[in-house]
Amino acid sequence: MNLEQLIFGAPLYSRWENKVIIDEEGQPVEYSLKYLVESFNERVELYCTKCERNRVFAADKNIFDVPNISSPHYPARIKDKPSFFKTFRCSGDEHHKILYSFIVEGDELIKVAEYPSKYDSVKNTFSNYKKILKKEKITELAKAAQLESYGYAIASFLYYRRIFEDIILQTFLESDIENKITEEEFRGKRMEDKTKYIQDFLPDYFKENSHMYGVLSKGIHELQEDECREYLPIVKTIIFFSLDEAVDKKNKELRKIEVSKKLNEIKSKLK
Numbered sequence: 001m002n003l004e005q006l007i008f009g010a011p012l013y014s015r016w017e018n019k020v021i022i023d024e025e026g027q028p029v030e031y032s033l034k035y036l037v038e039s040f041n042e043r044v045e046l047y048c049t050k051c052e053r054n055r056v057f058a059a060d061k062n063i064f065d066v067p068n069i070s071s072p073h074y075p076a077r078i079k080d081k082p083s084f085f086k087t088f089r090c091s092g093d094e095h096h097k098i099l100y101s102f103i104v105e106g107d108e109l110i111k112v113a114e115y116p117s118k119y120d121s122v123k124n125t126f127s128n129y130k131k132i133l134k135k136e137k138i139t140e141l142a143k144a145a146q147l148e149s150y151g152y153a154i155a156s157f158l159y160y161r162r163i164f165e166d167i168i169l170q171t172f173l174e175s176d177i178e179n180k181i182t183e184e185e186f187r188g189k190r191m192e193d194k195t196k197y198i199q200d201f202l203p204d205y206f207k208e209n210s211h212m213y214g215v216l217s218k219g220i221h222e223l224q225e226d227e228c229r230e231y232l233p234i235v236k237t238i239i240f241f242s243l244d245e246a247v248d249k250k251n252k253e254l255r256k257i258e259v260s261k262k263l264n265e266i267k268s269k270l271k
């Protein structure tokens with residue numbers, strides 16, 4: 001896992017060994033992960049929930065010089081810092097920030113906070129899909145994102161899979177296939193065979209990722225947490241890609257209707 005994934009992508013309560021060895025010009029040099037996270041200084045594009053769009057965020061500097069810490073239990077100076085924050089600020093407004101918090105416990109670094117939540121960062125994009133998905137499916141999409149942000153890979157995978165299956169079924173129902181089998185027969189097929197049956201009506205990226213259909217057909221008991229974590233990004237990308245495509249198509253249809261309505265109005269005025 002690289003630093004960017006650790007800071008921005010990892011679910012809460014992920015743990016990593018704090019000691020890392022980095023090869024510097026052929027010499028192994030020991031660092032602490034805490035130091036590397038604190039000094040992470042790349043600009044990154046993230047979704048700003050206040051601007052409601054992607055923005056460039058940069059890490060705040062000089063936030064680690066905390067004065068001496070004391071506690072009613074230990075009035076003398078405590079050397080151990082309880083936690084540290086990593087704050088990123090939006091290029092559009094200085095009050096828009098995203099923050100993460102980590103603690104070091106023993107030999108490990110643990111991610112303990114993230115604000116706004118991953119769920120908040122994706123939820124707004126769901127309203128784009130209202131035109132093409134039933135309310136029930138939007139809720140499932142939101143649940144999948146929420147479960148994912150808490151690190152529940154299998155549960156989240158199951159929700160995304162339901163949405164994926166729904167997209168496949170809708171494509172089947174709308175497709176114009178000669179001697180088309182019945183919906184019941186289609187439902188009875190394995191995911192691999194379903195996608196093969198309607199492949200002419202699916203975008204290329206469905207075919208390019210056909211290796212994951214085996215996982216999509218697995219029963220709940222067969223699924224492994226690691227496997228789901230690995231396939232989640234692919235399933236998600238395919239889902240969001242095809243949803244975006246469906247929204248584009250819908251918008252074009254709506255525009256077409258709008259235009260022909262206007263043309264008819266003009267025509268009837270000309271008569």
Ligand SMILES: [Zn+2]
Nearest residue numbers: 048051090096
């Ligand atoms: Zn912003």
